[in-house]
Amino acid sequence: MAEKPDLFDVLRPGGIRGREDAREECLKGLCPIQREAASHVDGPMVIFAGAGSGKTRVITRRIVHLIESGVPPWQIVAVTFTNKAAGEMRGRVEELTPFGSRALITTFHSACARWLREFADEAGFTSDFTIYDDSDTVSALKAVLKELEIKLDKNLTVGDYRGFLHDVKTEALFPHERETINRMYGELMPVAALNVYKRYQEVLAASNAMDFDDLLMNMLLLMRNNSRVRTAMQQKYRFVLVDEYQDTNKTQNELLTLIAASHRNLCVVGDDDQSIYSWRGATPANILEFGTTYPDAKVLKLEQNYRSTSSIVDAASSVISNNTKRAQKRLWTANDRGEPIHFRIEADEEVEAWAVARSILDEISTYPLRDVAIFYRTNSQSRPLEEALRRDRIPYRVYGALRFYDRAEVKDLMAYMRLLANPADDVSLRRVINVPARGLGDTAVDQLAKAANSIGKPMLATLRQLADDNAPRVGPKFRAFCELLDELKVQLAVGGLANFVETLVKLTGYRTWLENRFPDKVVDKLENIHDLAGALAVFEEEGSKKGLEALSDWLQSVTLVTTEDENAQGVSLMTLHSAKGLEYDRVYIVGVEDGLLPYGKSSEDEADLEEERRLFYVGMTRARKKLSLSSAFRRRVFNNTMANMPSRFLKEIPRELMATDVNHKAMVDSWNRDYDDDTESTDRSRKPSEPYDAAVGDRVNHPTYGSGIIDQIIDEFGHVKAVVEFDGLGKRKVAVHHLEPDTGKELTYDWDDI
Numbered sequence: 209m210a211e212k213p214d215l216f217d218v219l220r221p222g223g224i225r226g227r228e229d230a231r232e233e234c235l236k237g238l239c240p241i242q243r244e245a246a247s248h249v250d251g252p253m254v255i256f257a258g259a260g261s262g263k264t265r266v267i268t269r270r271i272v273h274l275i276e277s278g279v280p281p282w283q284i285v286a287v288t289f290t291n292k293a294a295g296e297m298r299g300r301v302e303e304l305t306p307f308g309s310r311a312l313i314t315t316f317h318s319a320c321a322r323w324l325r326e327f328a329d330e331a332g333f334t335s336d337f338t339i340y341d342d343s344d345t346v347s348a349l350k351a352v353l354k355e356l357e358i359k360l361d362k363n364l365t366v367g368d369y370r371g372f373l374h375d376v377k378t379e380a381l382f383p384h385e386r387e388t389i390n391r392m393y394g395e396l397m398p399v400a401a402l403n404v405y406k407r408y409q410e411v412l413a414a415s416n417a418m419d420f421d422d423l424l425m426n427m428l429l430l431m432r433n434n435s436r437v438r439t440a441m442q443q444k445y446r447f448v449l450v451d452e453y454q455d456t457n458k459t460q461n462e463l464l465t466l467i468a469a470s471h472r473n474l475c476v477v478g479d480d481d482q483s484i485y486s487w488r489g490a491t492p493a494n495i496l497e498f499g500t501t502y503p504d505a506k507v508l509k510l511e512q513n514y515r516s517t518s519s520i521v522d523a524a525s526s527v528i529s530n531n532t533k534r535a536q537k538r539l540w541t542a543n544d545r546g547e548p549i550h551f552r553i554e555a556d557e558e559v560e561a562w563a564v565a566r567s568i569l570d571e572i573s574t575y576p577l578r579d580v581a582i583f584y585r586t587n588s589q590s591r592p593l594e595e596a597l598r599r600d601r602i603p604y605r606v607y608g609a610l611r612f613y614d615r616a617e618v619k620d621l622m623a624y625m626r627l628l629a630n631p632a633d634d635v636s637l638r639r640v641i642n643v644p645a646r647g648l649g650d651t652a653v654d655q656l657a658k659a660a661n662s663i664g665k666p667m668l669a670t671l672r673q674l675a676d677d678n679a680p681r682v683g684p685k686f687r688a689f690c691e692l693l694d695e696l697k698v699q700l701a702v703g704g705l706a707n708f709v710e711t712l713v714k715l716t717g718y719r720t721w722l723e724n725r726f727p728d729k730v731v732d733k734l735e736n737i738h739d740l741a742g743a744l745a746v747f748e749e750e751g752s753k754k755g756l757e758a759l760s761d762w763l764q765s766v767t768l769v770t771t772e773d774e775n776a777q778g779v780s781l782m783t784l785h786s787a788k789g790l791e792y793d794r795v796y797i798v799g800v801e802d803g804l805l806p807y808g809k810s811s812e813d814e815a816d817l818e819e820e821r822r823l824f825y826v827g828m829t830r831a832r833k834k835l836s837l838s839s840a841f842r843r844r845v846f847n848n849t850m851a852n853m854p855s856r857f858l859k860e861i862p863r864e865l866m867a868t869d870v871n872h873k874a875m876v877d878s879w880n881r882d883y884d885d886d887t888e889s890t891d892r893s894r895k896p897s898e899p900y901d902a903a904v905g906d907r908v909n910h911p912t913y914g915s916g917i918i919d920q921i922i923d924e925f926g927h928v929k930a931v932v933e934f935d936g937l938g939k940r941k942v943a944v945h946h947l948e949p950d951t952g953k954e955l956t957y958d959w960d961d962i
Contacts, residue, residue: 231276234269234304245508246270248475249277252468252502254453254495255477258539259524259829260515260791263477264293267451268300270475271311274447281310283444285467287319288451293789294318297451312445316460320423324430327437331426338417342728345419346370352408358400362720367727368398373405377421378489380428380459383409424459431466442470453478453498457489465501472502480535481528484785484823486815496535509537513829515791517546519865520835524828527860531818539829548867550836553854555946557589557799558746560840561596564796567836568779569600571794575834577603578777579793583784583827585804588735590781591743593798603778608786613766617722617733618740622763624712628697629760632666641671641689644721648689652682668693692716701755705748705762709741742844749943784827795831797824801839803852811856824857902930907950910934910942915950 235243242262245255246269257263267286275281288294294314301308312319321339328335340348349369353360360366372393381389383406390402398404412418418426430437448468450456453476456464468474476498483492499505513521521541528534554560568580582593591612597604605611612618620643623636630636634657642648660670675686692715699711713719723730747762748754780792784805799805806820828835839854902908906918908930916934921944928944 230305231273234272234276238265238269239512241508241510241512242266242269245510246273248506249274249279250473252472252498252505253475253508254498254502254505255475255508255510256495256535256537257477257479257510258513258537259479259482259826260513260521260541261510261539262514263451263479263510264297264300266510267449267477268297268304271297271301271313271449272304272308275305275307275311279447281307282312283446284311284449285319285445285447286311286313286449286451287316287464289315289455290789291315291318293451317420317423320427320463323427323441324418324423327430327434327440330434330437331430332413333416333418336416338415339423340412340417340419344417346727348411348415348417348419349373349404349408352404352411356400356403356407358404360724362723364398365723365727365730367723367730369401369404370727372398372401373408374421375489376405377425378457378459380425380462382425382429424463428459428463428466431463438466441467446471447473448475450474450476451478453495454480454483454492455485455490456494457491459489461491461494474502481531481537481822482788482826484788484819484826486819492533496533509535511537511539513539513541513543515832516541516829517543517833519546519548520828520831523549523835523861523865524825526862526865527821527828527857528825530860531821533815533818547834549861549865550834550867551800551858552836552838554838554840556842557592557840557844558596559946560798560838561592562599563838564593564798564836565596565600565602567796568597568602568794575794577779580796581780581782581787581790581792581794581830582796582798583782583787583830584798585784585807585823586735587732587783588739589799589804591736591739593781595743597779604781605778607780607782607790612736612739615733615736617718617736621709621712621718621737621740622766624693624696624716625708625759626763627668628693628700629756629763631668634660634667637667637671644717646689647685648682652685655682697756700759704754705758706741706745708759709737709744713737739844746844784823787830788826791830791832793831793833795827795834796836796838797827798838799840799843800824800837800855800858801843801852802855803850804843805855805857821857824855902928902944902947908932908947909950910940910946916940918947 235246238246242265245253245266248270255263255266257266271284271286274284286297288297298308298313301311301313312322314322324331324333324337325335328337338344346366350366353366353369358364376389376393379392381392383402386402389397389405393401412422431441432438445467448464450464455478464474464476476495478495480492480495483490483495486492499507516524518541521539521543525539529538552560552563554563564582568575568577584590584593590606594604594606594612613622620640623639626633626636627640638653641653656667656671656674659674660667663670665673671686672690675683675690677683695715696712699715700708703711719734722733726733744759744762748758753761780790782790784797797805802811805824806817810816810820837858839852839858842851844850902918902921904918904921907915908918909915910932914934916932918930919933919939920931922929922931922941929941930944930947931939931941932947933939
């Protein structure tokens with residue numbers, strides 16, 4: 209019997225035959241397992257999609273196949289986590305079918321906001337409810353804490369309450385579920401947390417507002433308790449597709465399950481090996497246990513990688529196979545073997561950054577800058593990399609974050625420094641005169657500017673004069689600010705650059721101000737401040753000047769940054785978390801050391817260690833053609849010099865896939881002496897051995913510059929430097945502890961020592 213045409217057949221050129229052709233066309237170019245996934249129609253299905261296996265292609269082709277099979281597009285909903293990913297999927301679908309725009313392809317939060325506006329009356333809101341961003345949320349929370357007379361200090365911050373609210377909402381726990389919350393969190397909850405939660409939700413409801421977490425939670429509440437809404441949603445959306453299912457939390461998973469409960473056409477796609485967001489509630493068990501929830505589910509595994517060389521794929525597969533809580537699968541590729549994984553140990557983070565920059569320049573004809581990325585575990589690691597790239601005039605952009613010296617906390621502290629170095633700097637004065645807040649708001653500053661303009665003096669000089677004249681209202685505040693600057697100048701002269709940032713933060717009260725103003729971001733901001741301190745310490749170690757003169761030189765060195773290429777395509781810098789979903793021909797992963805990767809004390813908890821391994825796996829599989837890993841013998845962390853072992857994950861890479869490039873035998877030998885062989889030890893911090901007794905005329909090796917002859921030995925305020933004539937590079941001044949005698953032999957590095 210001939211198939212009866214529907215409205216889409218009438219609209220589509222070619223009628224039913226046109227639909228059949230379109231259905232077959234959307235499956236072209238897919239391998240057999242991809243084709244099976246894309247052509248599946250009825251019933252639950254879980255697709256384990258390995259890195260680079262074409263999961264987005266499969267999802268979009270399945271949506272098109274459903275539409276061309278006669279499913280009305282408005283009965284299809286596909287959700288993912290980012291606007292970028294949703295936009296890419298939507299664009300691909302609309303290219304393949306004229307009816308693609310009628311399907312709902314969006315993010316979880318956008319979908320819930322849309323549905324809540326549709327069912328606003330049922331949820332107790334009006335359809336024009338406000339969605340609070342982070343700053344709105346913190347403001348509302350501060351008001352609640354003040355109302356409940358909860359006193360905050362450095363041990364009890366707004367961030368503690370903000371984190372608690374996020375956690376309980378991610379677990380789909382509502383204010384009335386006090387016993388469950390008490391059982392789950394107990395003494396981990398901040399003081400009076402349950403009362404704060406209840407009152408906070410009341411304040412938002414009274415304001416006809418929801419925060420981001422409420423969008424998911426309130427929609428779930430409707431689906432749980434309102435049969436009319438539940439039935440309407442189940443009838444409207446007959447086919448549900450979920451991207452990155454390993455990143456769903458409990459609330460999202462239950463919401464999806466309820467929507468699909470009647471028709472059971474739930475298709476989830478993801479990779480448990482790429483689940484790296486447990487800290488924000490992601491539950492990889494959702495995808496691992498999908499077959500338990502749906503025993504009749506079709507289970508497919510996309511294991512062929514189309515992105516990377518076989519060396520990269522095999523190395524990454526070997527690493528991730530060490531995780532125990534994962535679905536059994538093996539990533540493979542038919543691509544060429546390509547280059548081995550390159551590994552280097554450098555002297556410190558500064559040399560490591562310099563080596564990466566030089567490698568980028570050496571390979572620029574093979575790997576254009578737009579195809580190059582540098583990954584690191586924490587944002588604060590970007591500073592030496594940025595400085596090395598700037599020195600070599602290599603354009604770059606920091607992905608997912610500001611450049612180091614553009615970050616607000618760094619600019620605040622540097623504004624204090626600029627004001628000390630140049631008291632006529634009105635711009636810096638305006639930035640810090642009320643940071644932290646000291647009762648000198650915009651009105652006072654505007655009046656100060658007018659007074660300065662009228663007498664033809666800089667604002668700081670005018671401020672000092674008004675302080676001396678004891679001007680009404682602002683005189684005492686101006687005087688206190690002047691005394692602060694004077695004390696900072698004294699401390700700079702006494703303690704030098706190495707300790708100045710710590711002194712500055714302490715005397716200004718900047719840390720407390722950060723904790724109160726940015727409770728959700730204070731940890732990252734403090735890491736950046738510590739790294740700023742490290743930058744000043746390194747500059748002081750390598751220079752001959754001290755105090756205010758050294759500070760002025762440092763500020764100049766930081767400021768003399770070319771900006772002409774800022775809008776050009778350059779090298780991409782980002783954390784490993786930000787790298788997920790991206791790919792580059794050439795990838796560098798720096799700081800591959802215990803303490804950074806795996807991070808902190810993650811090695812003490814098996815679940816945390818497995819997530820750190822997944823993070824390393826994600827970074828490795830972003831590389832298409834060439835991957836380099838590096839460690840540093842010494843690294844300045846929080847302005848303290850640490851020596852950590854290379855990451856334990858390096859041992860999990862088969863040695864035949866690695867190419868080591870270590871040219872400093874004395875360093876490695878001392879490392880092997882100073883560390884015991886107990887690979888289970890978590891205490892990896894040791895002091896490196898003393899450098900050898902260098903002399904003029906010695907032929908030496910430098911970890912980055914290579915071989916050369918010492919021309920001069922210089923003592924710069926207790927820091928021994930050498931001027932070395934390097935082969936093919938000319939003279940460079942370097943720290944002697946970076947040098948080793950040149951034995952003329954190629955160093956062979958024993959992989960078992962890592």
